[in-house]
Amino acid sequence: MSKTNDVLKNLGLDAGALAKGDLEVYSPLDGAKLGALQQHKAKDVAPAVDKAQAAFATWRAVPGPVRGEFVRLLGEELRSNKDDLGRLVTLECGKVLSEGLGEVQEMIDICDFAVGLSRQLYGLTIASERPGHHMRETWHPLGVIGIISAFNFPVAVWAWNAALALVCGNALIWKPSEKTPITALACQNLFDRAVEKFKAAGHDIPDNLSQVLIGARDVGEALADNKNIPLVSATGSTVMGRDVGARVGARLGRSLLELGGNNAMVVSPTADLEMAVRAILFGAVGTCGQRCTSLRRLIVHESVYDGLVASLVKAYGQIRVGDPLDSDTLVGPLIDEAAFEGMQDTLKKAQAEGGKVLVGGERVTDNVPGGFYVAPAIVEMSGQSDVVMHETFAPILYTLKYSDLEQAIEMHNDVPQGLSSCIFTENVREAERFLSATGSDCGIANVNIGTSGAEIGGAFGGEKETGGGRESGSDSWKVYMRRQTQTVNYSDEMPLAQGVVFKL
Numbered sequence: 370m371s372k373t374n375d376v377l378k379n380l381g382l383d384a385g386a387l388a389k390g391d392l393e394v395y396s397p398l399d400g401a402k403l404g405a406l407q408q409h410k411a412k413d414v415a416p417a418v419d420k421a422q423a424a425f426a427t428w429r430a431v432p433g434p435v436r437g438e439f440v441r442l443l444g445e446e447l448r449s450n451k452d453d454l455g456r457l458v459t460l461e462c463g464k465v466l467s468e469g470l471g472e473v474q475e476m477i478d479i480c481d482f483a484v485g486l487s488r489q490l491y492g493l494t495i496a497s498e499r500p501g502h503h504m505r506e507t508w509h510p511l512g513v514i515g516i517i518s519a520f521n522f523p524v525a526v527w528a529w530n531a532a533l534a535l536v537c538g539n540a541l542i543w544k545p546s547e548k549t550p551i552t553a554l555a556c557q558n559l560f561d562r563a564v565e566k567f568k569a570a571g572h573d574i575p576d577n578l579s580q581v582l583i584g585a586r587d588v589g590e591a592l593a594d595n596k597n598i599p600l601v602s603a604t605g606s607t608v609m610g611r612d613v614g615a616r617v618g619a620r621l622g623r624s625l626l627e628l629g630g631n632n633a634m635v636v637s638p639t640a641d642l643e644m645a646v647r648a649i650l651f652g653a654v655g656t657c658g659q660r661c662t663s664l665r666r667l668i669v670h671e672s673v674y675d676g677l678v679a680s681l682v683k684a685y686g687q688i689r690v691g692d693p694l695d696s697d698t699l700v701g702p703l704i705d706e707a708a709f710e711g712m713q714d715t716l717k718k719a720q721a722e723g724g725k726v727l728v729g730g731e732r733v734t735d736n737v738p739g740g741f742y743v744a745p746a747i748v749e750m751s752g753q754s755d756v757v758m759h760e761t762f763a764p765i766l767y768t769l770k771y772s773d774l775e776q777a778i779e780m781h782n783d784v785p786q787g788l789s790s791c792i793f794t795e796n797v798r799e800a801e802r803f804l805s806a807t808g809s810d811c812g813i814a815n816v817n818i819g820t821s822g823a824e825i826g827g828a829f830g831g832e833k834e835t836g837g838g839r840e841s842g843s844d845s846w847k848v849y850m851r852r853q854t855q856t857v858n859y860s861d862e863m864p865l866a867q868g869v870v871f872k873l
């Protein structure tokens with residue numbers, strides 16, 4: 370039995386059963402077919418929502434800390450299957466194994482966070498202006514949560530949503546990317562195992578609390594259009610988010626959008642350049658430039674520009690591109706041929722707009738015709754032309770020069786997206802300015818660390834075309850609940866607010 374089959378088996382999947390449908394799934398490692406899955410269609414959404422609503426009706430009445438106990442068990446399943454799930458992530462989406470394992474760790478972390486949260490779904494008490502009255506704000510479960518996820522974080526983004534939504538008392542329907550449905554089925558199996566353990570411990574849990582719908586765009590559209598899904602959380606391109614947001618908005622539902630980024634680092638004259646180079650490498654070439662937090666623009670002070678860019682070009686020459694299962698590899702393949710073509714088109718466009726490719730861009734075949742391995746590219750630009758305004762999901766880093774910080778911040782913010790940002794500086798004035806109301810306009814702003822690799826404890830998401838949503842840590846849980854303002858009159862009078870008198 371091949372290693373892949375072992376991994377599938379350990380995660381409760383059977384290679385034979387995964388070969389009976391028409392959604393073909395290929396590994397980006399070598400183009401080998403991983404499976405052909407049966408797809409759901411738009412017509413399958415409404416029945417799934419009915420089942421999820423029935424599950425919600427029961428789950429919402431389970432005490433929060435007991436729901437937390439279920440998420441604790443889910444976290445335990447993830448802990449004990451981290452190696453296999455991390456490997457499957459690598460096989461299906463191509464990120465290096467350390468990042469595949471890191472992604473599963475991110476799932477475990479959010480489960481731990483959610484377990485604590487299950488005892489801290491705090492509301493407020495509010496001073497009433499009326500005597501003998503008590504006001505408070507309470508958070509109640511919301512309903513069926515639709516989750517649409519992307520190929521590049523095929524499992525962690527689901528977990529961010531699922532762990533919080535579950536402790537908040539909701540039911541889940543997940544439409545994973547068509548490129549990475551097998552990892553989603555593996556997660557559903559781990560979910561089912563946690564359900565069995567929860568039941569064995571004497572707890573009740575409804576059927577269909579979590580469902581996976583494998584399918585194409587029509588399934589996503591049907592989820593977005595379904596009025597019985599109060600919240601659709603969608604991660605992916607701005608084009609996708611615009612459509613989902615408009616559909617959900619048309620029925621006055623809520624959406625949580627985590628869309629494209631165009632993340633930049635400002636490197637000031639006082640920056641520790643050695644540290645900056647390390648952060649740039651991870652940010653720009655990690656995950657083959659396919660994170661929404663990937664570093665895409667480097668805005669460098671003119672006094673340190675030449676030296677830094679020369680060090681980067683040298684460092685890029687040493688990047689090991691290849692088999693992501695090999696522990697020496699830093700950069701695995703792009704997800705597919707379309708991503709490779711997209712990268713080539715962007716490089717051509719950048720050159721046509723005056724850009725100079727300093728290194729990389731070419732295909733590194735490595736004798737694997739079915740895999741799209743590329744040398745990460747650095748492109749020097751004289752300004753932020755059209756191509757720089759767009760997110761290309763590939764390892765292309767644009768370098769730009771600045772002469773004073775005002776100009777750097779202006780350039781930094783002068784793109785349609787607003788996800789992640791950072792500054793490298795040893796100057797506290799520059800750092801604080803970058804973090805201030807007149808600094809970075811992004812949802813994430815860092816000092817002396819890169820743009821990618823956020824921890825789960827903070828709220829994750831961004832402004833402008835990034836969609837405005839926040840998921841993961843901090844108080845992001847509130848979006849998975851409905852807020853109720855409650856006023857109780859414990860007096861024997863009937864005073865009206867604002868001193869209004871209304872008597873017969």
Ligand code: UN1
Binds near residue numbers: 604659824
């Ligand atoms: C994504 O690319 O959609 O901050 C998520 C990061 C990861 C999550 C990225 N923790 O890079």
